[in-house]
Amino acid sequence: MNCWGCILVPALNKLNELSSPSPKSRFVELSEAYQVLSREQSRRNYDHQLRWATPPKSPGTTAHPRSAHQTHSSWTAPNAQYWAQFHGVRPQGPESRQQQHRHNQRVMGYCLLIMLAGMGLHYAAFRKLEQMHRSFMDEKDRIITAIYNDTRARARANRARLQQEQQQGQQLQPPPGPPPGPGIVPPGTSP
Secondary structure: HHHHHHHHHHHHHHHHHOOEEEEHHHHHHHHHHHHHHHHHHEEEEHHHHOOOOOOOOOOOOOOOHHHHHHHHHHHOOOOOOOHOOOOOOOOHHHHHHHHHHHHHHHHHHHHHHHHHHHHHHHHHOOOOOOOOHHHHHHHHHHHHHHHHHHHHHHHHHHHHHHHHHHHHHHOHHHHHHOOOOOOOOOOOOOO
């Protein structure tokens, strides 16, 4: 007997002892689990179906999901109750399908209108922001230019004043030459 048989036999004995309402159905479930998990390929399929939250296909069930739910297996998808509320929502007749189609088109139109309105609003807001930025930068440029021109004018005035003071200082000073008074007269010059 392999490993799974070692697990199933004590589990079956325990089920008989517990006097559960349907030990036979529990045994059937355990047998299905053994059949699925004992082979490598079916175990991979089971793992894949668990990842995608679809009911596992055991040898006794069909591939259609509704019939899989109707079998004696107690496995259900974790979110099956949530999705069950949407099963009856689909329109059944051609009139209701056309009505649903018109409704879907209307919703799509509203979505497109909202999207276009949002794009227009973003465009207008961007233009306004760009205009505000330009006026702000123009004002800053005007202020900086005024400060530059004022500083430049003061620098010219200061330079002119300094040149004027230097000229006045040179006029007040005697011209450079020999010091007055008795002294040695260089040869070749007359006193």
